[in-house]
Amino acid sequence: MKTKTFMVALLCSLMLVVWGCSANQQFASNLTDDRIKELREEYPLSAGSPAYVQTIDVSFDQILEISDAVIIAEVLKQNENFQATLSTEPGTPEGDLAEKDKAQGIEPYQPTFVSYEVKVHQVIVGEEVNENINLFYNADFVGVEPDLKPGMKIVTSIKEGTAPEQKGSYSFTRYATYYVIDDNYVLSAFQGNTEEMINFTKQTDGKTLNNLVERIEELWAN
Numbered sequence: 001m002k003t004k005t006f007m008v009a010l011l012c013s014l015m016l017v018v019w020g021c022s023a024n025q026q027f028a029s030n031l032t033d034d035r036i037k038e039l040r041e042e043y044p045l046s047a048g049s050p051a052y053v054q055t056i057d058v059s060f061d062q063i064l065e066i067s068d069a070v071i072i073a074e075v076l077k078q079n080e081n082f083q084a085t086l087s088t089e090p091g092t093p094e095g096d097l098a099e100k101d102k103a104q105g106i107e108p109y110q111p112t113f114v115s116y117e118v119k120v121h122q123v124i125v126g127e128e129v130n131e132n133i134n135l136f137y138n139a140d141f142v143g144v145e146p147d148l149k150p151g152m153k154i155v156t157s158i159k160e161g162t163a164p165e166q167k168g169s170y171s172f173t174r175y176a177t178y179y180v181i182d183d184n185y186v187l188s189a190f191q192g193n194t195e196e197m198i199n200f201t202k203q204t205d206g207k208t209l210n211n212l213v214e215r216i217e218e219l220w221a222n
Contacts, residue, residue: 031185031206039187046174046190050140057192060157060200061219063176067157069126070216072180072209075152076132079115081139084163086111112139115169116148124155124213125220134169136161145174146189153180154189155212178204178212186212 031039049055064070086109113136120131135158137145148154156177158170177189188205192198204212 029208029211031181031187036187036206039181043179043181043187043189045188046144046146049144053140057194057197058173058175059192059194059196060176061196063157063173064216064219066159067126067176068160068170069129070124070155070157070176070220071120071129072122072124072153072155073118073120073133073135075148075150075154076117076119077150078148079117079134081112081114082136082165083110083112084161084165086163113137113166114139114142114145118154121153124216129158129170130168133158135172136166136169137171137173146177146179153183154178155180155186155209155216180209184209 115134115136117132117134120129120133123129135148135156146154154177156172158172161167161169161171174190175192178186179189180186185206186204186209188201191201191205200215204215
């Protein structure tokens with residue numbers, strides 16, 4: 001009888017330990033609101049748009065549809081800004097604009113781009129890329145797109161540039177970028193206003209990196 005009682009007590013103790021571990025794992029899978037608020041001082045949300053540019057919110061899923069890959073990367077340095085000559089093929093919006101500018105005696109639009117050198121730690125989905133690559137965005141969006149610093153780690157979707165000056169470099173956007181915190185958690189660089197974007201942010205922001213990776217793999221597979 002004592003043996004039976006002992007076994008029951010031991011079983012109950014083991015169950016409590018398991019429940020305790022599960023509770024700790026659940027707690028550890030989320031950053032606290034206070035911690036997120038603290039981290040936002042260093043990793044702020046990107047908001048707004050240039051006064052002369054009209055933008056619309058684009059979901060992570062929509063960005064993936066036009067991406068070459070999604071990577072985990074570490075920022076090594078910010079490069080010098082560079083200019084690129086956009087395609088002016090006849091019949092394209094860029095070509096039509098170039099024709100109008102030419103007719104008015106205006107020099108063709110040659111945008112400037114902000115560029116960062118990053119080290120790719122992992123390709124989550126998509127095409128393989130070199131270990132060190134350059135990421136860029138249009139300099140018109142300085143103050144809107146993420147302000148990356150050396151040592152920061154990010155998860156971001158990338159799309160290879162099409163202009164000659166962008167060869168081997170990839171564009172990225174706040175709409176599909178997360179900061180990696182302590183190698184284990186992520187903070188979104190942008191939070192949209194659509195129901196789809198709000199739901200995706202709730203499922204990923206402040207959660208574990210593994211959770212975001214799994215979400216990305218699911219979206220890519222579908």
